[in-house]
Amino acid sequence: MVSRMAKSSRQKMWLFISVFNNLFLLGFFKYGQFVTDNLNALLETVGAGFAFSTPDITLPVGISFFVFQSMSYTIDYYRGLIDRELSWLRYATFVSFFPQLVAGPIERASHLLPQLASQPRVTQKHVSDGLSLFVVGLFKKAVMADYLALYVDQVYASPGEAQASALLLATFAFAWQIYFDFSGYTDMARGVARMMGYDLMLNFKNPYLAQDLGDFWSRWHISLSTWFRDYVYIPLGGNRKGTFAMYGNIFLTMVISGLWHGAAWTFIIWGVLHALGRMATRELEQSEFYREYVPKFIKQLMVFGFVTFTWIFFRAADVGEAWLIVTRIFSTSWLSDPAYPWVALFMIASIWTYQFVYESKAKKVLEFAPVKMALVVIMLLCVVLFSSANEQAFIYFQF
Amino acid sequence: MRDQRFDIEHDDVDEAPFGANAIRLSLRQWVIIAMIMVLCAVGIPGMWSHLEGWTLVEDYRVPSTLSDDYWVYEQFADTTRHPTDVIPMIGDSVIWGQYVKPDETLSHALNSLQSDIEFANLGVNGIHPVALSGLVEHYGDAFSDRKVILNYNPLWMTSPRRDLQIGKPMRFNHPRLVPQFLEKLPIYRESTVNRMSIAITHHIPLFQLNTHFRIAYFGQQDLPAWTMANPTRNPLSALSLEMPMPLNEAPSAPIPWMDKSEVLQNFSWVAPKDSLQWAYFKRAVETLQSRGNEVFVLFGPFNKHLLNDANRAEYQVYEDYMITWLEEQELAYAAPRPLASALYADASHPIPAGYEALAEMLIQTDSFQDFMDTK
Numbered sequence: 001m002v003s004r005m006a007k008s009s010r011q012k013m014w015l016f017i018s019v020f021n022n023l024f025l026l027g028f029f030k031y032g033q034f035v036t037d038n039l040n041a042l043l044e045t046v047g048a049g050f051a052f053s054t055p056d057i058t059l060p061v062g063i064s065f066f067v068f069q070s071m072s073y074t075i076d077y078y079r080g081l082i083d084r085e086l087s088w089l090r091y092a093t094f095v096s097f098f099p100q101l102v103a104g105p106i107e108r109a110s111h112l113l114p115q116l117a118s119q120p121r122v123t124q125k126h127v128s129d130g131l132s133l134f135v136v137g138l139f140k141k142a143v144m145a146d147y148l149a150l151y152v153d154q155v156y157a158s159p160g161e162a163q164a165s166a167l168l169l170a171t172f173a174f175a176w177q178i179y180f181d182f183s184g185y186t187d188m189a190r191g192v193a194r195m196m197g198y199d200l201m202l203n204f205k206n207p208y209l210a211q212d213l214g215d216f217w218s219r220w221h222i223s224l225s226t227w228f229r230d231y232v233y234i235p236l237g238g239n240r241k242g243t244f245a246m247y248g249n250i251f252l253t254m255v256i257s258g259l260w261h262g263a264a265w266t267f268i269i270w271g272v273l274h275a276l277g278r279m280a281t282r283e284l285e286q287s288e289f290y291r292e293y294v295p296k297f298i299k300q301l302m303v304f305g306f307v308t309f310t311w312i313f314f315r316a317a318d319v320g321e322a323w324l325i326v327t328r329i330f331s332t333s334w335l336s337d338p339a340y341p342w343v344a345l346f347m348i349a350s351i352w353t354y355q356f357v358y359e360s361k362a363k364k365v366l367e368f369a370p371v372k373m374a375l376v377v378i379m380l381l382c383v384v385l386f387s388s389a390n391e392q393a394f395i396y397f398q399f
Numbered sequence: 400m401r402d403q404r405f406d407i408e409h410d411d412v413d414e415a416p417f418g419a420n421a422i423r424l425s426l427r428q429w430v431i432i433a434m435i436m437v438l439c440a441v442g443i444p445g446m447w448s449h450l451e452g453w454t455l456v457e458d459y460r461v462p463s464t465l466s467d468d469y470w471v472y473e474q475f476a477d478t479t480r481h482p483t484d485v486i487p488m489i490g491d492s493v494i495w496g497q498y499v500k501p502d503e504t505l506s507h508a509l510n511s512l513q514s515d516i517e518f519a520n521l522g523v524n525g526i527h528p529v530a531l532s533g534l535v536e537h538y539g540d541a542f543s544d545r546k547v548i549l550n551y552n553p554l555w556m557t558s559p560r561r562d563l564q565i566g567k568p569m570r571f572n573h574p575r576l577v578p579q580f581l582e583k584l585p586i587y588r589e590s591t592v593n594r595m596s597i598a599i600t601h602h603i604p605l606f607q608l609n610t611h612f613r614i615a616y617f618g619q620q621d622l623p624a625w626t627m628a629n630p631t632r633n634p635l636s637a638l639s640l641e642m643p644m645p646l647n648e649a650p651s652a653p654i655p656w657m658d659k660s661e662v663l664q665n666f667s668w669v670a671p672k673d674s675l676q677w678a679y680f681k682r683a684v685e686t687l688q689s690r691g692n693e694v695f696v697l698f699g700p701f702n703k704h705l706l707n708d709a710n711r712a713e714y715q716v717y718e719d720y721m722i723t724w725l726e727e728q729e730l731a732y733a734a735p736r737p738l739a740s741a742l743y744a745d746a747s748h749p750i751p752a753g754y755e756a757l758a759e760m761l762i763q764t765d766s767f768q769d770f771m772d773t774k
């Protein structure tokens with residue numbers, strides 16, 4: 001419809017209608033209750049004497065993902081970056097492509113729509129690649145994420161009773177749990193799509209090896225961070241209007257990103273912290289000493305430490321609980337027995353080491369066929385042995 | 400099929416990077432992986448069985464704590480395969496011996512009375528005929544082409560609850576052995592994923608071994624939960640590498656039933672024609688026969704002394720009905736008269752002296768002698 005408009009103002013109008021429609025849907029379903037709750041709290045504070053009834057809204061599965069995918073199509077078409085899609089069915093398939101519908105990756109029309117234009121030719125390579133992706137994803141989710149969830153859930157269920165050591169390790173475990181959970185889903189989604197002959201974008205790239213926050217966001221949930229870059233950060237002005245404006249844009253983008261994850265103050269604080277962290281590491285990178293003399297490993301540990309700290313706000317039930325955890329980490333014993341399973345620690349250490357090696361010059365060792373095959377056999381055996389009765393839903397399904 | 404409005408074809412779309420730390424295998428390598436996994440699925444359990452040192456031990460019975468460890472049952476059943484003159488006795492706790500020690504069971508009593516044939520106690524504590532049918536189907540391959548004794552305990556028909564005929568989900572023994580998909584038991588509620596998992600486990604020894612680890616070594620917990628409960632322990636240290644032995648004790652005190660309560664029972668019998676348990680018992684018989692087994696059915700001995708007159712009369716009708724079926728099938732069977740009242744600990748379980756009396760009765764039964772004598 002937008003293409004038929006001759007005048008730019010009419011195009012803008014249709015773009016506005018489309019974006020408004022998408023955001024309204026997202027806002028109604030995802031933020032309706034949050035807005036009402038906060039409004040009621042405000043009304044109570046000022047003694048208004050009445051309150052809005054809280055809507056009981058069921059969140060459509062994957063709404064945050066397909067709304068963003070739909071918006072990217074409209075905006076890209078408006079910008080002239082893609083062709084018009086005349087087939088409603090093909091457009092609907094693009095928006096609701098089942099492997100990635102509920103938790104991404106958030107595909108761009110320019111990448112997925114052309115693939116839907118013709119029958120995919122499924123080759124042996126598609127099948128083997130799909131299997132390769134799927135098995136790694138299965139291992140991440142069924143073995144690692146669900147395993148770590150046992151400890152995280154136990155500690156976070158009653159943080160007021162946990163000592164600092166347990167809270168630290170639970171937060172450390174959650175950092176890995178959410179990585180395994182989300183990237184595991186993505187791997188499986190990409191694997192399933194690949195086996196059908198479709199290619200979905202890379203969404204994670206060893207995020208816990210990032211050397212600064214900008215680097216982290218180019219490795220974590222890549223499809224979302226590039227979405228925000230292209231449709232929020234750059235339209236706001238990006239880094240084109242000076243340092244102050246750039247930091248303002250980073251701040252706004254990260255806060256919106258936090259809010260995208262969930263309708264709660266904890267997610268907003270999480271976004272604010274990431275914005276501040278990103279500004280801080282960017283400033284540090286300006287210094288020659290930091291750039292040249294601080295070892296890469298230290299930078300990686302600093303980023304991991306900071307990101308892990310922010311996960312407290314992501315995981316906590318509310319701001320009060322997050323604050324309780326933060327204060328207890330600094331006020332209770334670091335030396336008490338956290339009852340953290342050594343097996344889990346060993347597994348995380350092994351995977352972290354694998355990632356370090358993969359990004360080092362020793363990478364070739366891991367590309368040696370017998371090594372790869374041995375790793376796959378170990379992963380599959382772990383899937384059998386570690387399969388837990390404690391099946392957990394994917395964390396990102398809630399978004 | 401190409402859409403002309405796009406100036407690029409499907410295959411022309413730039414492929415996204417494969418992965419950040421990908422383990423990318425070719426199809427040929429996947430085929431090799433599949434073969435390795437098949438070898439692991441069969442070879443590791445076989446190796447483990449060897450490491451645990453499974454051998455035929457006199458008066459062995461599956462430890463009561465491992466009643467639902469069907470991997471153990473299968474290993475034990477396998478030890479009775481050679482020598483071939485061992486006759487497995489299959490059934491519930493009447494065969495297993497709820498009120499007796501391992502050397503006071505029916506199989507022990509029969510072994511004491513004669514030396515030509517050895518009887519092995521392959522009873523499972525708490526197993527009902529519906530589950531027994533599943534046990535025979537999935538874990539009874541070792542019995543193929545042999546003589547077997549199959550016990551039927553009418554106790555499982557004494558109420559709709561015991562007959563699994565309650566219309567709402569309830570807990571019952573050995574749910575993993577009941578049909579998961581083909582037939583629906585209203586009493587059984589389980590998610591489809593878990594049913595699939597259970598059904599697959601029956602066919603993959605590696606999965607059975609994993610269940611064995613959980614039940615036998617990790618205190619009924621899966622490995623992740625066990626490491627949570629034992630954070631500093633190495634899971635390998637929990638694996639004892641020994642054949643699990645039963646305790647030399649009776650799980651319940653062998654006290655005659657009338658010393659506990661003299662109240663006569665008025666059971667809500669389920670008629671055999673409507674009984675799930677009886678239907679599945681018949682299916683177990685068919686399964687065994689289809690595998691070339693020569694089946695001898697030991698019916699009861701049920702404690703009729705414990706029934707009031709009306710209930711006893713009702714039961715007798717049902718017993719006659721079931722015996723008639725056994726005769727119609729030309730099955731070798733024995734339906735011994737009830738033991739003396741004082742030899743029962745409850746409605747169906749004898750005390751040690753009861754098993755001795757039952758064994759003597761059996762030995763003197765023509766059908767049982769014929770069964771033992773046939774080659």
